[in-house]
Amino acid sequence: xxxxxxxxxxxxxxxxxxxxxxxxxxxxxxxxxxxxxxxxxxxxxxxxxxxxxxxxxxxxxxxxxxxxxxxxxxxxxxxxxxxxxxxxxxxxxxxxxxxxxxxxxxxxxxxxxxxxxxxxxxxxxxxxxxxxxxxxxxxxxxxxxxxxxxxxxxxxxxxxxxxxxxxxxxxxxxxxxxxxxxxxxxxxxxxxxxxxxxxxxxxxxxxxxxxxxxxxxxxxxxxxxxxxxxxxxxxxxxxxxxxxxxxxxxxxxxxxxxxxxxxxxxxxxxxxxxxxxxxxxxxxxxxxxxxxxxxxx
Numbered sequence: 538x539x540x541x542x543x544x545x546x547x548x549x550x551x552x553x554x555x556x557x558x559x560x561x562x563x564x565x566x567x568x569x570x571x572x573x574x575x576x577x578x579x580x581x582x583x584x585x586x587x588x589x590x591x592x593x594x595x596x597x598x599x600x601x602x603x604x605x606x607x608x609x610x611x612x613x614x615x616x617x618x619x620x621x622x623x624x625x626x627x628x629x630x631x632x633x634x635x636x637x638x639x640x641x642x643x644x645x646x647x648x649x650x651x652x653x654x655x656x657x658x659x660x661x662x663x664x665x666x667x668x669x670x671x672x673x674x675x676x677x678x679x680x681x682x683x684x685x686x687x688x689x690x691x692x693x694x695x696x697x698x699x700x701x702x703x704x705x706x707x708x709x710x711x712x713x714x715x716x717x718x719x720x721x722x723x724x725x726x727x728x729x730x731x732x733x734x735x736x737x738x739x740x741x742x743x744x745x746x747x748x749x750x751x752x753x754x755x756x757x758x759x760x761x762x763x764x765x766x767x768x769x770x771x772x773x774x775x776x777x778x779x780x781x782x783x784x785x786x787x788x789x790x791x792x793x794x795x796x797x798x799x800x801x802x803x804x805x806x807x808x809x810x811x812x813x814x815x816x817x818x819x820x821x822x823x824x825x826x827x828x829x830x831x832x833x834x
Contacts, residue, residue: 541820544813548806555802561624562795569718569788576715576781583778587771590764601761604697604768605731608706612651613643614674614696616728616776617665618712618783619658621681626797628713628790629660631723636661636711639725640668653705655692657681657780681787684780690773697772700729710775715785719793728775731768 617636619629636654643652649670656662656673658681665673680688699705708729714722756763 541813541816544809544816548809548813551802551806551809555799555806558795558798558802562792562799565788565791565795569785569792572781572785572788573715576778576785579778579781583771583774586767586774590767590771602731602764602768603701604729604772607730608703610706611647612653612705613647614653614655614699614705614708615639615643616655616692616696616708616710617657617661618710618779619656619661619681620783620787621659621678623660624794625787625791626794628721628787629658632711632713633661633664635723635725636664637668639709639711640671644670655696657692657783680780681783684777684784686773686777689777689780693769693773693776696729696776697769705729710779712779712783713786713790715782715789718789721786721790728772731772 615636617632619632623629640649640652640654652671653674654665654671655675655677656665657677659678662673662676662678665671677688677692680692696705696708700708707727709725710728711723711725714724716722
């Protein structure tokens with residue numbers, strides 16, 4: 538059995554850790570409220586903009602856009618969103634594990650040398666550097682810490698230009714979607730080419746939006762001009778929304794991780810305190826027995 542001094546030292550050490558995890562939880566919770574407000578304000582706008590586009594294209598109009606054309610896939614770009622720091626549970630590990638699965642899957646289809654990885658966040662960037670035959674397509678760590686529309690639009694513009702130039706034929710997004718403080722959903726979806734046909738008239742599974750209705754649009758100057766202007770905006774807005782979504786999910790994951798760590802520290806302190814009290818009681822009892830035994834000798 539450990540001595541009283543050792544048990545007391547462990548209690549003091551865990552209490553110090555408890556203060557750290559509790560403070561980190563408070564900081565993450567404060568950041569979460571701000572990030573949650575940002576994504577809850579932006580997500581309905583982005584979804585409504587996208588739905589307006591799908592309704593527009595589903596209103597019996599014939600329009601063409603290079604962003605909705607499917608090509609023979611020779612090169613695939615994967616944009617992966619994670620965080621710059623750890624201590625957020627399985628937030629980063631889940632993304633990296635699924636990225637490895639995608640690399641294995643697409644590597645068999647087009648070859649690993651034809652996979653372009655855009656890592657947003659230091660953790661996933663470090664993981665990509667360790668993957669054989671892959672390297673990051675730039676440094677986007679700063680975007681993970683402080684999302685802003687300008688940098689998101691620049692990344693979206695680069696992806697669109699590469700797609701239009703034929704350098705890549707498909708773009709995939711991989712990120713954690715913020716559903717609630719306790720739930721982050723790992724999401725994988727196709728960014729380019731845009732598939733608008735399957736989304737017209739669909740309602741969201743969580744009931745947050747209503748099914749689309751056919752609308753009678755008055756178009757000026759032309760359907761082609763409107764699509765030409767609207768599609769790039771939708772694509773830029775999508776990257777920015779995913780950045781905000783990932784940021785909120787990260788802070789939610791860290792809040793939960795620090796809450797669990799704090800609870801575990803409290804439980805451990807209670808167990809060690811019980812052991813300490815029992816050991817102390819036993820030591821006092823032994824001393825009393827020695828005193829009594831000495832007086833009777």
